[in-house]
Amino acid sequence: MAPKGKSGFFGVRQKPSGNWGVEFSDAGRRWWIGTYPSAHEAARAYDMAVWRAERPRSHLNFPEIETRAEAEMLVPQGINMKEITTKKKTKKPSVVVSAGETEEVAMARFAREHPEYIQAELEYYWKCEAEQKKKGPKKEDEAGPSTVIPIDSSSEEDWADFSNEEEEEEEGCDDPTKEEFSAQFRSSDDEE
Template structure:
């Protein structure tokens, strides 16, 4: 039997939201019941769970309650016991250990021989990713080139000549421009 916590009741603890949560354990199985605005209401919900799984009365927060029916009536919302799923321990993927006398390619080949399931899983991952990428490209459709109406080459020639004649106010930009023009002249 779990000792009473800070709340003073079995199976009741205060949540960060300032409500009171009820958790119940039975035969190695943990169940989450609900949250309640007061510790007293939460303790009553815990008692209903104790009655449902037919535990001894010493597990009750309110042993003076004589039956399950009375306990259920004292919890206005009722209770829904939901099993708490615990994370299963995942097995760690074995690492590739490279011996001093072998090169990386040999170590990878040895790993592939020893653990073909990981190689297959990795290939499937990349095939799936490639298929999703292709599906995205197919949905987008072919790209369309939109021609931009531009002025004639003569207009551009006039523009560049004006730039050459006027020069630049910024000495650094002017120096860069001179280097750029001189490299064009060399070609």
């Protein structure tokens, strides 16, 4: 049995909104009864849950109430018990790298000891990959229209100088290693 809280009643606590919430525990399970405008009404709802669970009269906020029917009449809107479930989070074990062990060996050991995590990770990535295929390519992967940026040239001569430089580079190569590579490449083409 929960001790009486600040409200002065079992199972009743004030919510930040100013209303009063009712929670009830029975056989290791927790139930949410509801929210009421006053602590007194919330305590009556708690008592109704005690009557339904057939708990001892010592658990009642109002032990002077003689019957379950009388308790239910004092809570005209009734109660709607919803079980409060808590999801227990399982903590993924850590990968511990022992002295003298490489990260690769530690990861392989982890994979052998915990195949369920490896499988779950693979399934997650497969799911993400499938969703990405449904959505199509990302915005940055899509080729957009080309943008032409006009260049203001002061004269035709600037362009002429530029085109002559390119032609000179293509004709010959000053780097002897490039010449050797080029010769080898040409000779391998001739053999085929």
